[in-house]
Amino acid sequence: MTIRPLVAGNWKMFGVKAAMTEILSMLEELRLQPAGCDALLCPPFTLLPVAASVLGGQGIALGAQDCHDQAEGAFTGSISAPMLADAGAAYVIVGHSERRHGLGETDAVVRAKAAAAWSAHLTPIVCVGETLQERQAGQTLDVVLGQLKGSLPSVLPASLVIAYEPVWAIGTGLTPSLEDIAQVHAAMRQHMAEQFGESGASTRLLYGGSVKAENAASIATIPHVNGALVGGASLKANTFVPIVRAFGN
Ligand code: PGA
Numbered sequence: 001m002t003i004r005p006l007v008a009g010n011w012k013m014f015g016v017k018a019a020m021t022e023i024l025s026m027l028e029e030l031r032l033q034p035a036g037c038d039a040l041l042c043p044p045f046t047l048l049p050v051a052a053s054v055l056g057g058q059g060i061a062l063g064a065q066d067c068h069d070q071a072e073g074a075f076t077g078s079i080s081a082p083m084l085a086d087a088g089a090a091y092v093i094v095g096h097s098e099r100r101h102g103l104g105e106t107d108a109v110v111r112a113k114a115a116a117a118w119s120a121h122l123t124p125i126v127c128v129g130e131t132l133q134e135r136q137a138g139q140t141l142d143v144v145l146g147q148l149k150g151s152l153p154s155v156l157p158a159s160l161v162i163a164y165e166p167v168w169a170i171g172t173g174l175t176p177s178l179e180d181i182a183q184v185h186a187a188m189r190q191h192m193a194e195q196f197g198e199s200g201a202s203t204r205l206l207y208g209g210s211v212k213a214e215n216a217a218s219i220a221t222i223p224h225v226n227g228a229l230v231g232g233a234s235l236k237a238n239t240f241v242p243i244v245r246a247f248g249n
Helices: 016-031 045-055 081-086 107-119 133-135 140-151 178-196 211-220 237-248
Strands: 006-010 039-041 060-064 091-094 123-128 161-164 202-207 227-230
Touching: 006 091, 006 161, 016 039, 016 045, 016 060, 016 237, 039 081, 039 091, 039 133, 045 060, 060 107, 081 107, 091 107, 107 123, 107 140, 123 140, 133 140, 140 178, 161 178, 178 202, 178 211, 211 227, 211 237
Parallel strands: 006 039, 006 227, 039 060, 060 091, 091 123, 123 161, 161 202, 202 227
Antiparallel strands: none
């Protein structure tokens, strides 16, 4: 089965309107020389409407970095999935480790957010990944598969993307060996196919954590790696577009 790769940029809490020049450069470069890969940017909430108008629904898809699990209500400071859809987003990241570990989000919270995303016709990107301590204790597969089981419903209602992001590889410049990534992705694929049949067998499985232009081509060759979730290197056209191309080859 061929799965078209997806390279997603997670801008985290970076970027103001001036960053639209980077998005324009990315669009232009990918228009001049299209990559055999889908590209997605997830800027901060404040930039979604302006990014949606710059992107114009072409070339690069738009997503958000989180959503509340309720559609509306008295939740000061929160943003709901229908609001993201209204602002032009088609995807939303849920369960990023900076929220699981930084803000104490549990698998149950992540599952509820994924359900909210589906209800608003958004594609959730559900993140999983072990800490360094868990890896050193030999618990990587248990942790990752446990998070997958806990963060997904028993039936997939619509499209889904999974991102495997070892916590210790995020923003550190460290990456697991290609063999280690391969082992986790093979285990995730087996679980997804067993649990969800056809749709699990075709779910995009992204790798994330210190993906750069320099290591993207080798990561792209790993079986069951169907793209990347990119943080720091997604902020600039000259570091993001080469990663999109590496996965599109
Ligand atoms: P990084 O971040 O590419 O800067 O390591 C990845 C992520 O947090 O999604």
